[in-house]
Amino acid sequence: MSKTSSLWVCQQCGYESVGFLGKCPSCGTWSSLVETVSITKTPHSAKASRGKQNSGSVTKLNTIKNTQTTRTSTKISELDRVLGGGLVPGQVVLLAGEPGIGKSTILLQLADKLGDFLYISGEESANQIKIRADRLGVTSKTIDILEETDIDIITDTFKGQTFKGVVVDSIQTMKTGDLSGMAGSVGQVRECAGRLVRIAKSQNVPIILVGHATKEGTVAGPNVLMHIVDTVLWFEGEKNTGLRILRARKNRFGPTDEVGIFEMKDIGLESLSDPQKLFVTDEDRKKFGACIASTLQGTRPILVEIQSLVIPTKQAYPKRIALGVDPKRLEILLAVLSTQARIPLYEMDVFVNVVGGMKITETGCDLAVALSIASAYYKKSLPAGSVAIGEVELLGSIRPAPLEEKRIKEAKRLGYRNVISKAVCSSLSTSIGKFLDGGRG
Numbered sequence: 065m066s067k068t069s070s071l072w073v074c075q076q077c078g079y080e081s082v083g084f085l086g087k088c089p090s091c092g093t094w095s096s097l098v099e100t101v102s103i104t105k106t107p108h109s110a111k112a113s114r115g116k117q118n119s120g121s122v123t124k125l126n127t128i129k130n131t132q133t134t135r136t137s138t139k140i141s142e143l144d145r146v147l148g149g150g151l152v153p154g155q156v157v158l159l160a161g162e163p164g165i166g167k168s169t170i171l172l173q174l175a176d177k178l179g180d181f182l183y184i185s186g187e188e189s190a191n192q193i194k195i196r197a198d199r200l201g202v203t204s205k206t207i208d209i210l211e212e213t214d215i216d217i218i219t220d221t222f223k224g225q226t227f228k229g230v231v232v233d234s235i236q237t238m239k240t241g242d243l244s245g246m247a248g249s250v251g252q253v254r255e256c257a258g259r260l261v262r263i264a265k266s267q268n269v270p271i272i273l274v275g276h277a278t279k280e281g282t283v284a285g286p287n288v289l290m291h292i293v294d295t296v297l298w299f300e301g302e303k304n305t306g307l308r309i310l311r312a313r314k315n316r317f318g319p320t321d322e323v324g325i326f327e328m329k330d331i332g333l334e335s336l337s338d339p340q341k342l343f344v345t346d347e348d349r350k351k352f353g354a355c356i357a358s359t360l361q362g363t364r365p366i367l368v369e370i371q372s373l374v375i376p377t378k379q380a381y382p383k384r385i386a387l388g389v390d391p392k393r394l395e396i397l398l399a400v401l402s403t404q405a406r407i408p409l410y411e412m413d414v415f416v417n418v419v420g421g422m423k424i425t426e427t428g429c430d431l432a433v434a435l436s437i438a439s440a441y442y443k444k445s446l447p448a449g450s451v452a453i454g455e456v457e458l459l460g461s462i463r464p465a466p467l468e469e470k471r472i473k474e475a476k477r478l479g480y481r482n483v484i485s486k487a488v489c490s491s492l493s494t495s496i497g498k499f500l501d502g503g504r505g
Contacts, residue, residue, distance in 0.1 A: 070243050070251075072097040098286075099251035101242045133317060136228070136270075139177040142326055142335040143170070146297060146310050148318015151229065153268040155317060156261050158235075158290065160275035160283040161299030166308055166326070167274050170299075170333050171231045172197060174272075179206040180228040182221075186213040186237030186247075200332040213247060215240045215256045219263065227269055232260060234274040236284060253285045261292055290314060301328075305421040307342060308333060309361065321362040340478060343368040343420035353440035356451040356480060357432030358471035359424050365467070365474040367451065368422050370429065372436040373415040382411065388418025389433060390425065397434050397456060404460030405434075405493045407441055428465030430456035431484065434492055435499070444500045451480040452495075460492045 072081045074097050079090035087094050135150035144150050151157075161167050172193070175181035181204075185193060190209045197207075208227075212218055215238050232238065238256035239247040246252070257273065264271040273293065276284040283290060283298075290296050294316045301308040310324035326333040327342065336342065344356060344367055353372045358365045370389075377383065386394045394416055401407045414437060418424055432452035439446055446452075453471050455463040464486045465471060472483050489495035 070099050070101055073100045074098075098254070099243045099245045099249070101240075101255055135317075136178070138174050140170070140174060140335055141337060142310065142324030143174070146312050146315075146318075146322050146324040147295065148315060148322075151270040152294075152317045153270065154265050155270045155295060156264045156293040157270065157272045157295040157297060158275050158283065158293045159272055159297045159299065160277055162277050162281075162303075164303060165299045165301055166328055166333055167299055168196070168233055169200065169328075170326070171233065171272060171274070172200060172202060173332050175207050175229070175231060176200070176202040176204045178228050179204045181206070182208045182210060182227045182230045184210045184212060184218060184230065184232045186211075186232075187234060199330070213237050213239055215259055216242075219259060222263055222267065226267070230264075230269060230271045232271065232273045234276060235260075235289070236276050248285075250286045254288050257289050257292060302421050307421050311362070319362075323361040323364055325361070325366075340367045343418070343422050345369055345419060352443045352445040353436060355432045355436035355439065355446055356475075357424070357429040358451060358453050358465075358475055359422070359429050360426060360467060360471070363467065363470070365471040366422070367475060367478060367480070368424070368429075369419040370432050370436045371417050371419060372433075372440040374409070374412050374437060374440040377411060377413045379413075382409075383413040383415070385413075385415045387416070388421065388423050389416050389429075393427070393430070394433070396458070397430060397437070400456055400458060400460055400492060401434055401437060404491070405438065405496055407438060409437075409441070412441070426466070427455040428453060428468075428471070430454065431462060431492070431495065435484070435495065438496045438500060442500055446484075446499055447482050449480050450482040450484060450499065451475045452484040454485050456492055462486045462489060462491060462495070 072084050074088040074090060076093045076096045077091040079088050081097060085097050088096050133152055135152055137150040138144050159167055175183055190211055193209055210221060235253060235257055236248040239252045240255055243251050243255060260271055278284050296314040298311045298313050299308065306328045308326040308328055312320045312322060314320060325336045325339045327336055355370050357368055357370050359368055384394060398409050398414060402409050416433060431454035434456055435446060435452050453465050453468055455465055457463060475483060484495055484499060489498060
């Protein structure tokens with residue numbers, strides 16, 4: 065026989081206490097004691113277990129047969145891309161993101177496409193889920209809804225039943241009666257997630273846990289939550305735009321450098337296999353102040369349009385407004401344009417915007433930003449079908465961008481034949497003189 069109880073364990077030194085202590089008596093760390101389930105065996109059961117103990121089984125690595133992982137396609141192309149081809153039996157996925165970004169929406173769409181899903185809701189009622197399902201056009205008749213937050217009852221639900229997949233929305237609402245802490249506490253989240261992981265592995269059923277996000281933009285809860293799951297996906301995007309980006313921060317069964325791009329519509333999230341239509345305007349591409357850039361999202365090149373506006377300032381200090389571009393990087397590029405290309409921007413207000421709400425965080429788009437500003441200043445457009453790829457150094461030289469060949473290949477596939485890069489121009493001033501007809505001269 066065994067008895068289940070709880071102890072408060074320090075996460076720094078392992079000190080155990082029967083009750084909560086604000087400060088650990090052993091190491092002196094504040095707020096480090098977390099409630100943890102403890103199973104105490106009776107003398108009889110302990111003696112029996114000692115009698116049954118065997119040594120561990122050791123296996124040679126070179127004798128293990130390499131079996132191919134079987135995946136189930138989610139039938140959502142961009143989600144499959146991020147997962148590495150689909151869901152793996154027994155895989156535990158943690159999907160996190162800001163409130164209202166579309167986590168529950170994409171999971172309900174997933175359940176509809178695959179069918180035979182168990183949707184465990186700890187935040188919404190079944191009626192609320194039904195309202196969303198009607199809006200999304202969910203027609204599957206094999207989706208089961210369970211309104212429950214007690215992990216012990218949820219565990220009993222799996223007995224004698226099989227599902228293609230399980231959604232837990234959300235892990236922060238789950239709790240167990242073995243612990244006294246409230247739902248969402250470190251101990252509850254860790255214990256409930258651990259039990260769900262054991263169910264996934266023992267029954268070979270993929271389980272997707274919905275996680276909350278902190279105000280700093282990280283996954284809420286203990287770090288052990290991200291360690292024990294197989295895959296961590298992060299959903300991001302601006303609520304006032306339809307753009308949604310899904311990134312893999314951890315993936316034991318696939319790459320972590322792939323991203324999925326979605327557009328939020330009235331009928332739900334739609335995969336964008338060709339996202340350029342969101343970030344490049346189709347009409348009148350030959351216009352001054354605009355330049356097409358190729359930015360990397362993971363290892364995926366995406367063409368975006370960078371627009372700039374340069375006007376004389378009426379203030380003592382000129383404005384520098386950047387939307388989608390790092391403001392500090394913009395300041396550096398303006399300084400290079402002023403000193404190396406001799407464009408007097410110190411008396412100009414400069415506004416830079418990335419069309420479609422995309423955020424550029426890499427230096428491979430430096431040349432495109434600089435050329436768009438120069439184009440706006442000289443009021444001369446770049447040649448039609450131009451795309452700029454490259455990093456601009458402080459001395460005005462152009463450096464090749466990471467995975468430049470892949471970016472060029474994607475640009476040419478989409479019809480951009482005039483590639484402005486290190487191979488064409490060695491410096492920023494040379495590219496301005498060649499592709500903007502020497503500026504004013």
